Amino acid sequence: MAIPDGTTFKTEVDDLLHETRVFQVPSLFHNLANIKNDSLYAKAKTDRVAFWEECAKKLHWTTPWKQALIWEKPFAKWFVGGKINASYNCLDRHIKANLGNKTALIWEGENGEERTFSYAESYLEVNKLANAIKSLGIKKGDRVAIYMPMVPEAVFAMLACARIGAIHTVVFGGFSAEALRDRINDAQAKLLITADGGFRRGNIVPLKNIADTALEQTPGIQDVIVVQRSKAEVAMKRGRDHWYHDVVRNVKPYCEPEAMDSEDVLFILYTSGTTGKPKGIVHSTGGYLTGVYNTTHWVFDLKPNDIFWCTADVGWVTGHSYAVYGPMSNAATQILYEGAPDFPERDRFWRIIEKYKVTILYTAPTAIRAFMKWGDQWPKGCNLGSLRLLGSVGEPINPEAWMWYYENIGGQKCPIVDTWWQTETGAIMITTLPGVTPMKPGSAGKPLPGIDAEILNEEGQIIPAGGGFLSLTSPWPSMLRGIWGDPQRYKETYWGRWQGKNYFAGDGTKRDKDGYFWFLGRVDDIMLVAGHNISTSEVESALVDNPMVAEAAVVGVKDDIKGQAIAAFVILKEGHKLNAKTEEILKEHVSQKIGALARPSRIIFTADVPKTRSGKIMRRLLRDIAEGRVLGDITTLADAGIVAALKEKYQEA
Numbered sequence: 001m002a003i004p005d006g007t008t009f010k011t012e013v014d015d016l017l018h019e020t021r022v023f024q025v026p027s028l029f030h031n032l033a034n035i036k037n038d039s040l041y042a043k044a045k046t047d048r049v050a051f052w053e054e055c056a057k058k059l060h061w062t063t064p065w066k067q068a069l070i071w072e073k074p075f076a077k078w079f080v081g082g083k084i085n086a087s088y089n090c091l092d093r094h095i096k097a098n099l100g101n102k103t104a105l106i107w108e109g110e111n112g113e114e115r116t117f118s119y120a121e122s123y124l125e126v127n128k129l130a131n132a133i134k135s136l137g138i139k140k141g142d143r144v145a146i147y148m149p150m151v152p153e154a155v156f157a158m159l160a161c162a163r164i165g166a167i168h169t170v171v172f173g174g175f176s177a178e179a180l181r182d183r184i185n186d187a188q189a190k191l192l193i194t195a196d197g198g199f200r201r202g203n204i205v206p207l208k209n210i211a212d213t214a215l216e217q218t219p220g221i222q223d224v225i226v227v228q229r230s231k232a233e234v235a236m237k238r239g240r241d242h243w244y245h246d247v248v249r250n251v252k253p254y255c256e257p258e259a260m261d262s263e264d265v266l267f268i269l270y271t272s273g274t275t276g277k278p279k280g281i282v283h284s285t286g287g288y289l290t291g292v293y294n295t296t297h298w299v300f301d302l303k304p305n306d307i308f309w310c311t312a313d314v315g316w317v318t319g320h321s322y323a324v325y326g327p328m329s330n331a332a333t334q335i336l337y338e339g340a341p342d343f344p345e346r347d348r349f350w351r352i353i354e355k356y357k358v359t360i361l362y363t364a365p366t367a368i369r370a371f372m373k374w375g376d377q378w379p380k381g382c383n384l385g386s387l388r389l390l391g392s393v394g395e396p397i398n399p400e401a402w403m404w405y406y407e408n409i410g411g412q413k414c415p416i417v418d419t420w421w422q423t424e425t426g427a428i429m430i431t432t433l434p435g436v437t438p439m440k441p442g443s444a445g446k447p448l449p450g451i452d453a454e455i456l457n458e459e460g461q462i463i464p465a466g467g468g469f470l471s472l473t474s475p476w477p478s479m480l481r482g483i484w485g486d487p488q489r490y491k492e493t494y495w496g497r498w499q500g501k502n503y504f505a506g507d508g509t510k511r512d513k514d515g516y517f518w519f520l521g522r523v524d525d526i527m528l529v530a531g532h533n534i535s536t537s538e539v540e541s542a543l544v545d546n547p548m549v550a551e552a553a554v555v556g557v558k559d560d561i562k563g564q565a566i567a568a569f570v571i572l573k574e575g576h577k578l579n580a581k582t583e584e585i586l587k588e589h590v591s592q593k594i595g596a597l598a599r600p601s602r603i604i605f606t607a608d609v610p611k612t613r614s615g616k617i618m619r620r621l622l623r624d625i626a627e628g629r630v631l632g633d634i635t636t637l638a639d640a641g642i643v644a645a646l647k648e649k650y651q652e653a
């Protein structure tokens, strides 16, 4: 959604604002909350940097920092000179505090298997794997790619890398061989950690086979560690491939954690950019950990007895920050579930909550909308009484889904935290404090203590009320440190819009009279499909990669469940006739190139796509066409006739 110039424009949110109900914090929750009042905001306002220093001190540092912040816009350094290890903060520290017997992970496989690991057991696993990785020659600063199902070993692999100072780059298990290959090569990873397969809706996802295809074109990879999960037959290349259970067998049970510089890279995580090439978002060690540790405590109100469940895959930033580093640095007990929410039945989530007495659930609007569609009977059949707090992330949650979540899952007694943040921000930026801030369904709330956010217009001026572009206006500890290998792209993407003055988040946002932020969707060419970032150009390149396709234009269109679905306008090359299979072949082609998450939900074959005179695809117009809206001003079109033809085509398709 592009934001028109000026400070006032009308959106669906305006209609919403009129009828917004405000939900007060339940008094029982307030009374017991970690954060009960506004004092954190006040403290952060007085001295923002000192506030973050106090937050950082809650972690274990082996050497204190000399300087809290060096801000050479757009590059920030936090806690400069400090030494810290993320794995130590997620494991050793808790064992030293007598929490070794506390359950860290409760894993449930899709077929119902259960494995639990205490902090002491997790510690042992991580130490052994760290030694095994080291013995393969991996050193501090080397990159390790992780391509795994949701199994405990995925978490151990991340922490083992962190322990020795290797930089992990987790690639979501739903990505294709090509997507994996490109990420491995961009990061120049030396080691890949994967599995023989994972279970999803009763099927085995053949991760190792997919990885083998990728590895044909990854000259840097020297070794592969393979977790045996599915027991599916896989090829093991002699000298390169090693079973996980073999490499951890004869290694020492202790590995000294590497003293990392606060600014040393903890991980790289790829996210879609507005060009076809994904961006390797770089995160630091000290600042990142400060962000996720503290936000977990504030926003999820985490207490020692909680059973915390963030349903995100470790392949996304939510999995990094709130299924690994945030909760584990807080010594949380967490659920890790391998499979699909509708396997074997549509009540799988509710059964897990009932079985393990989950107290905090953090999931995505797309899942909530699917649950809504499946019907109330599924959650009603389970006892969800253990829940005390709910969270939402990934895209704006529509008030209808919010209400359903509040009533049917939370039993009207659980606050909901609608958390706005990004891969780039590392940690939650804008949300309500569950024990303090009243909730407005559809609004994420306000910037957290220590976070400065403003809404800016095209010229970069602050808009006190009304709509514009979201910007984070002061550096924060968990902010990205750049794009791997491409500082120029970092500057252009995030700092280009206002001549280097302010961070451009890419979200259209509106602030109401109470200072609450309402998110309106992306203003760039990034789609949010089931909460996942996919760029239009990424899908376009995948389409034109097929020999039949001359040109493609992709847009995100409204979808009741996924938030956005992918619609593609395709021009076939001359000589290629459209037949009954063409659409399916092209959809499959995109799945193969990127992964099933990028599969277009529909393809419209056309003779031309609307472009401006300078040759830019008019996506807004295509979106209007695809969503069946009235056409706006089309005088800038090279051939205005095209649009009418397209619209007709779409409607008959």
Ligand code: WT7
Pocket: 271, 317, 318, 392, 393, 394, 395, 396, 397, 418, 419, 420, 421, 422, 423, 424, 444, 505, 506, 507, 519, 521, 522, 528, 531, 532, 533
């Ligand atoms: C984009 C970032 C944050 C982890 C998962 C996604 C959208 C995310 C919300 C929310 C409205 C949201 C934004 C943002 N987004 N959470 N609560 N309300 N929009 O991380 O893949 O980096 O995507 O997701 O558009 O920019 P990501």
